[in-house]
Each structure stands twice: as structure tokens, then as C-alpha cells.
Amino acid sequence: MPFALDHIVIAVADLQAAIADYRALGLQVLPGGQHPGRTSHNALVVFADGAYLELIAWRAPAPEERWYRTLRDHGEGLVDFALRAPDTVQALADARARGLGTLTGPVDGGRLRPDGAQLRWQTARHATPDVPFLCGDITPRALRVPEGAARVHPNGAEGAAALTVAVHDLDATLARYQALLGAQAQAATLASAGGIRTARLPLGSTLLWLQSPERAASAPGAAEPPAAQALRERLASRGEGPCALVLRRRADTLPPGTAATLGVALQWLAAEIP
Template sequence: MTLLRLDHVVIAVRDLERAVGDCESAGYTVMEGGRHPGRNTRNALVVFEDGAYLELITYSAPSPDERWWRQLDAHGDGLVDFALLPHDLPAVVAEAKARGLAGINGPLPGGRLRPDGQRVQWQTARQSRHDLPFLCADLTPRALRVPEGEVRHHANGATGIAEVTVAVADVDASLARYRAFLGDEAVQDGTVLLEGARIVLVRDAARQRDEGPCGVHVTFAGNAQRPLDLPFTR
């Protein structure tokens, strides 16, 4: 059974510098990410030893065409999306379509200009329903987008992301979409399995935000797992 890896979790914030400070005060190492050409966005990253990361993203101007901005504008700081890392993005998209997943589009181009001037390029694929993650695959070397080394070491002992909790309106309907997206073998006992992590669906019909991620569990030294608890995720 080939499982996909968690790539990153997206957190939209109004004040990036304050969010970075909150992370650093909690013992996380934060690095500047850069700017996204053609968008009003810049970001910072919290990268873990397991290769997953938190993306803190902010907007310099209103961007009503972007769902992340609409969520930020309507509801304030918080989790807005998450991504999986495919081994072969076009193949994963084709397999999902063959299993009956409708509304998935990609590959779509993306990129970021790092503070050192290096251009990072990737491609994504997205499904129209927000209970599913998007796919993100590197075109440039992954280490340009997700650095290695000391930036992955955190004073609080954090080593990775163990779980993403996703709020959905109908758990059974969402699980059916996950089976079409990732295959039957990835869905077991109501949990979606990833390589080294999991996705847990919870029913929240009264949720004001779109369906999507509502919680993250971080792995710490000794394999302890605790919820990500920062001012901008509460």
C-alpha cells in the first residue's frame, strides 16, 4: 500500500510578524519563506524533522478571489487548508478521477521567490470540496521549498505533524470522497492514513468557516503528541 505524505498545513494570519513571534515564544524555529509572484501574499515556515511544515501566510491587500483570504477576512486568523505530497501528481490525479472523484483540477503552476532571490516552483491539484487537501509537488529541488538542517530543530522538542483534524458536514460523505481521492486502502475505521500521519474527520455542521482543517497534533521528542496551541489557532 502506497500512502501519501502530509506536505504542509496552511494558517492564514493578519499579522505575520506577531504570528512568528508567537511561534518563537512557544519554542518553534521559524524561517522567512518569501513572496508569491502575482499574489498579495508572503509567508513564514515552521519546518519539522519529518519533512512536514506549517505555512503562516498573510495578505498585503484584499484578495477576494482567494478562498484563504475570504476565510481570513470573515473569521480571522486560523487554519485554512492543508496539502499532501504526491509521488507523481498527474498520476495521482488520474487515479482519483478513475475512482470517480469529480471536480479535481491540476496540475496548476505555483511558485515563491525566496528572500535570497531563488525562485521555487511547484505544481498543485485541487478538488472543489474543501474537506479534501490539495496536492503539492515540487518542480525545483524540494530543499529549496522545504529547507533541511538546523531550521528543523525546535527548542520545544517538536519533530513533526502527527494528525490533522478536519471539520466536515457529513463524515460518511467525506470518507467516500477520500476513498475516491486516495484509494480504499487509505481509509480505515473512519481515519485517513498517510505516511507517518493521519487525517481525522469530525462532524461540525454548525462550523462558520468552510469545511476544512480545524486542528493539528504535533509530535514531540519521545513520540508525545499534543495539539498545536497558539493564539492564531484557537
């Protein structure tokens, strides 16, 4: 089975405030629960395509966790994303066999839902945040990712059309994805425009855009295009990782609200990306 987007992680300062903001955007937000042994708790925005947004906050400082440190040091926003792995152990072994020795796991994880249901999963994580982590369920996925009416949103949101990931070295990152995804990564296409190099990689119904600034121009004093400069500044301040999100919605529904997106560069698309 090909890898697909599992979920996108958004670190927020106050979970209840974040829930209110995302509901004001026209999204249905579900209470997620608590992570045993940790101070974090979350809420979910689940889409028809099976992927979801995870809003995560901490009740007490957790400096040992990268997501918390990013929130503490750089503010709210996108911090990570996960790919769905039917068998995390096998996916991890396959990636290592293809040369991705910097992927570690499997690590057991879980969450206690407000209704008392205990969820269990396994993850495998890469040493650098340009590469997503893998997430595979031990308990039924429907317990972690609700189905049916939970995936219907007032604004018609249906899923992630595109996710942009800022990376330092596009060639190095693409090689890691090829080791992680195997044959699926052969569908990647490369382009260069506006001072930015981009690799487009389809992940089910989501397009992944890996972007890095081009090498500095050789001409002395040459100005860098604004988009490339913004990407370079983003990498210098917040580091590698997801940096922009496009959500797909039905065109026959009301436009999304204008509430705060909590540091997420969010756009809406009423049709497929060509």
C-alpha cells in the same frame, strides 16, 4: 509511494507578528518569501518528518482567494492542508479514474525566497474544502522545504501527530478520500462517540481525523453533546476544513511556550498516539 502530509496552512493577519508568536511557542520559524503575481507572503515551520506549517498573510486584499476570504470573514486560523504528490499529474489522473471528477488541475505555482531562489510546483485542488489539495514539486523539494538544522526546534517539536478535519457528511467525504488516495484509504477506521462520527486515516506519521456531527436525535428535545454542538457550530460559521492540530514533541525538551496560536486549536503530545 503513499500519500503523506505535505503542509498545513494557517492564515494570519500580520506575518511578522505571527512569526514572533510561533517563535515564542518554541518553534523555529523560517522566512518563506513572496508568491509572484499575488499579494501573499509566508513563513514556514518545518518538522523532522518533512511536513511543515505555512503561516500566510496578505499585503493587500485578495478577495479572489479562498484563504484570504476565510481570514477576512472569520479571523485567523487553519484554512487548508496539502498532501505530498510525487507526480501531481499522475495523482490527478488516478483520482479522476477512480471517480473524483471534482478535482481540478494541475495548476502551476511558485514562490520567490528571500535569498532569490525561485521555487516551482504544481497543485490540484478539490471543489470543496473537506478534501486537501495535492502539492508536487518541480524544482527540488529541499528548496521549498529546508532540511537539516532548519527542522530542529527548541521545544522538541517533531511533526504533526494528528490533524482533525470538520466535514458535513462523513460518508461523502470518505468516499472522496477513497477516490483520491486509492488503496491507501482502505486503512480508514470508523467510530462514533459523543455525538460525533469519526474516520481515522493514517497518512505516514500523521493521523487524519475526519469528523462530522451525527444525525439529529429523533427524540424531541434531546440535548446534543457539547463536543458535537461545538463541531456543528464550527461547520456553520467557518465551514469545512482543518479545525484542530496535535503536534508531536520529544519528552526530554522544555514545554512549549504559551504564546498565542492565532486561532489554531493546538495541542502537544509527548508520545505517539495509540
